[in-house]
Amino acid sequence: MFGIIMQKAFGQRIRPAVSAWRGYSSAAKEMTVRDALNSALDEEMSADPKVFLMGEEVGEYQGAYKISKGLLDKYGPERVLDTPITEAGFTGIGVGAAYHGLKPVIEFMTFNFSMQAIDHIINSAAKSNYMSAGQMSVPIVFRGPNGAAAGVGAQHSHCYASWYASCPGLKVLAPYSSEDARGLLKAAIRDPDPVVFLENELLYGETFPVSAEVLDSSFCVPIGKAKIEREGKDVTITAFSKMVGYALKAAEILAKEGISAEVINLRSIRPLDRDTINASVRKTNRLVTVEEGFPQHGVGAEICASVVEESFGYLDAPVERIAGADVPMPYAANLERLAVPQVEDIVRAAKRACYRSVPMAAAA
Amino acid sequence: MASASSFSATKFTQPLPLNGATSRSHDKHQSFFDPLRTTPSSSSFLGSTRKLRLSSASKLKLLANPNRRSAVVAVSDVVKEKKAKSTTNLLITKEEGLVVYEDMILGRAFEDMCAQMYYRGKMFGFVHLYNGQEAVSTGFIKLLKREDSVVSTYRDHVHALSKGVPARAVMSELFGKTTGCCRGQGGSMHMFSKEHNLIGGFAFIGEGIPVATGAAFSSKYRREVLKEVDCDHVTLAFFGDGTCNNGQFFECLNMAALWKLPIVFVVENNLWAIGMSHMRATSDPEIWKKGPAFGMPGVHVDGMDVLKVREVAKEAIGRARRGEGPTLVECETYRFRGHSLADPDELRDPAEKAHYAARDPITALKKYMIENSLASEAELKAIEKKIDEVVEDAVEFADESPHPSRSQLLENVFADPKGFGIGPDGRYRCEDPKFTEGTAHV
CATH class of the missing domain: 3.40.50.970 (Thiamin diphosphate (ThDP)-binding fold, Pyr/PP domains)
Structure with a gap:
């Protein structure tokens, strides 16, 4: 219930990504x-x-x-x-x-x-x-x-x-x-x-x-099909739900630094659109997966396995997996922020995948 | 609850007096307790139950634990009572009697054969047999129409047979053969037959009760929302005494009564949840009392007497069919075998087992039919012989049937033929204009 009230404040975090994206659309x-x-x-x-x-x-x-x-x-x-x-x-x-x-x-x-x-x-x-x-x-x-x-x-x-x-x-x-x-x-x-x-x-x-x-009332999105939210050529970022907004925001930042990130909105977690993911990885040769859930046996782990199985030879860097911290969610606002992926985490991981120098994490 | 917000109950007719339907229903062992009515019926039921329970319990010398009020009404009481009446007032006609007898014999013979086949390695996993409880399955299910639904537990073979699933299909399923009612994909604890409206086979305690409540909900929805005015289908939910300590039981009694759903909750109280005595597991062992607590009739019946079960079932099913809401029926019964074929069954008192073995529901029905000249010894023998052949044939059929092919492993995960939202034409299903109409076929 409190979430209804809380979201107004919390929603700010992802709003920039949304408004940036809005700029492309007429x-x-x-x-x-x-x-x-x-x-x-x-x-x-x-x-x-x-x-x-x-x-x-x-x-x-x-x-x-x-x-x-x-x-x-x-x-x-x-x-x-x-x-x-x-x-x-x-x-x-x-x-x-x-x-x-x-x-x-x-x-x-x-x-x-x-x-x-x-x-x-x-x-x-x-x-x-x-x-x-x-x-x-x-x-x-x-x-x-x-x-x-x-x-x-x-x-x-x-x-x-x-x-x-x-x-x-x-x-x-x-x-x-x-x-x-x-x-x-x-x-x-x-x-x-x-x-x-x-x-x-x-x-x-x-x-x-x-x-x-x-x-239109007949509009339907196919189950099992991911959507490429933003095309890119240097690194693939997969995300779903709220993390898509974060990934788009990260892609904006990366673009300013000369890295062209492709953002895949998974839409369907099962069935997973392995074709779209693998096609993208074969193009960019780098992969960052983003999710809010726990890391072990997570969605990122499954995507990673799929890419290793099907596109191993195309990978130019280890797969970067961003997930929630491997702990139950803490209450304190600063700890909570640390426990879920942030835009900076995605930017940092994408740079690592692209072999750009990354300053030591100071965000904590 | 405000009538404006509740799932409208006003379209139901007023409940008929529960005790007034037939003269037989005044029988003190079968009286319903309706909380909405005056109290005399409830107090007489309580009195009679307690007296009977205590008297039979003392016969059994089971009073070491003061909470242990387990015994049921002796079957002979009813037989004697009925004998005193004129033959025109028999509880059952000859034709009905023969059908009921055949169904009970089928249940018994089938399960005995299952034990043999299990020990011969023809079936595997958990196999829970129904021996001793036949009066409940037969007494209830034989009164149903095909469109009525049955939801069962892991002890489901006999419910399937009573509902009309052929013995061959059930046996084949147990053998894990492709001719089984679920092509060998369900197994002993998961019998389904859409054709017969047997909708599972639920292996967890309490799991089937909400599903059954949902099936009953769909009858009401069809009638009231989809305007299928003649939809009066009833759902029976079978479960045991152990389940009555589970939250889903209480959740669904509440919602079924709240929304007046056409369902009968049939408790097969066989007094034991594996090795946990009902008396050790439940604060108030009289399960039927939980019906009135939720605003529905609760009734307690001798589950070893198919004629009594039938009387109660008729009334409860009729009540559901008329749109008057759910009923909780506690059938006190006993399983003659262990919980499953893997259960060493060491905790139950041999005297208790002997007591119930002497009250075998099939023997009692046979006696009643012969004493009332409803059937001759020869006629009943003929039925037994016929059923022996049916069961033998089922085993032969199952044995000769093929194992599922390798390709079957990956079939039926989704109703959607390719599983991924893709139609037979290779396009996404949602692009098909008929998508909303449910065009999936396997």
């Missing part, structure tokens, strides 16, 4: 990630009466982060269901409804609470199609804010991307921009399989330019 319309998610939900609920939204505070409260604002009025309490605080219960109910062909969107107030229900996400949703030999498909979306928030301590600041992405049967999406949020959420709801949809609390209030195509 798009007339802008949209917040919040509105992108809200409109995607609205359109999909309107298009298909089998789609319903269920979770804590999604109805009368209009969503803990106001993602479901206005939906209760529009679709009624039969389709926008306020649940008791029972993650295991309502997540399983969603799965059971999906077994019978409904298309539930289950909102976790934050993904931290999905731990209460992970049994249903993994065991009831992800495995059923396989266990039943294709008889029981589970068209369900689990969505909510994921990753490090601000000042909320270890239990409420946690990235689950690599956890869910290691499980066969799940599709794991992580939008960055409003375009991603709209296109991916609509694709997730239409998808016949269980999708874990990892939003970011600190991005909800961010504004991005959107084209007319993005605003």
Whole structure:
């Protein structure tokens, strides 16, 4: 809850990257990630009466982060269901409804609470199609804010991307921009399989330019396809969710120093777009991976493995892996800042990869 | 909860009086307790239960622990009562009786065969057998329509058989063969059959209850949102006494009652959670009482008596079908074998086992049918012979069936045929205009 208030202050950190990017676009319309998610939900609920939204505070409260604002009025309490605080219960109910062909969107107030229900996400949703030999498909979306928030301590600041992405049967999406949020959420709801949809609390209030195509109700972003947010030739930077903004900011700084960085917005953590990543690495010969989650067995580790397997001969430098610190999230603001990747970390790693001299880390 | 915000309950008709449906339902062992009604029915139920429990418990000399009130109503009581009535008031017709008998025999014979096949190495992993509890599966599931759903646990073979999944398909699944109901990808604890609306096979305690509640939710959603007015499908959730200490049980009792979902929570209280006695695990061992605590009827029934189970099941399923909400039914039963075939079963008192062995639900039904001239010894023998053949045939079929091919390993991970959001034409699925209509097929 506090995140809603906190994000105003915290959001400053990534705003420069966004406004810089905005400079390239002449798009007339802008949209917040919040509105992108809200409109995607609205359109999909309107298009298909089998789609319903269920979770804590999604109805009368209009969503803990106001993602479901206005939906209760529009679709009624039969389709926008306020649940008791029972993650295991309502997540399983969603799965059971999906077994019978409904298309539930289950909102976790934050993904931290999905731990209460992970049994249903993994065991009831992800495995059923396989266990039943294709008889029981589970068209369900689990969505909510994921990753490090601000000042909320270890239990409420946690990235689950690599956890869910290691499980066969799940599709794991992580939008960055409003375009991603709209296109991916609509694709997730239409998808016949269980999708874990990892939003970011600190991005909800961010504004991005959107084209007319993005605003069209038929707009959809393909699952399993990464987006090259910025083309470059010297080093590839992969990132997802909030870290895409950081990577773009880092690319700006690097450009001033003569390094041309290619920024890949993964969009889909599973399936992972190995083709796009490897094609980029074969072009730039250098790779920096960025994520907020823990380093061990993380998304970066998987990308690194993929590049080593498929493009080893193209690498001109060791892969640089930037991740959250290998500790539970501390509360103190200065420690918290140290525990998650910063723009400077990305710049420094990219320079190392390009064999530029790097002054010893003084940021700490 | 304000009616404006709740999942609208107003479209349901008012509940009918639970005790007034049939004259038989006045039977004191089967009375429902409805918290919304006056208290006399509840106090009479409590009184009768306590008395019966204590009297049978003392017979068993199980009073060492004062909390241990485990025994159930003796089956003979009901038989005697019913015998006193005229034959026109029998609990079951000849035809129904034969169907019920055949289903129970099938469950028993199938599980006995599973034990043999397990020891012969034909099946593997955990195999949990249902012997002794047949009255619950048969008593409930044989009253369902095909469209009604059953959600089971790891002890699911017999629920599958009762729901109509062919013995061949279940046996093949246990053998890990491609002709199994899940092509060998599910196994003993994960039986699914979409055709029969058997929606799992859940191997974790409590996991199936929310899924079953969701299945019931979908019936209500179809009726009220999708306007499929004739959708009156009911879901049965089967689980054991151990599960009733798990949070998901309570979470779902709450939501099922809150939203008046068409579900029956069927507790198969076999008194033991592996080696943990129910009396040692639960502060109040009378599970049925948790129904009224959540605003739904709770009923306690002798799970070793299929006729009593049927009576209770009829009422609970009817209640769900009429849109009057969920019911919690506690069936006191007993498993004649260990928790699984790997369980040495050393903790259960031999006297307790002997007590329940003497109350074998199949023997009791046989006795009832013969004494009431519903069937002759020869007719029942013929059924047993027929089932022996069915089970033999299932084993033969499973044995001769092929193992899954190597290529099957990677199939069915996603409903989406290629898994990655890509359609059969090679384009991304979301580009297909029919995408929202759910065009996936495997």
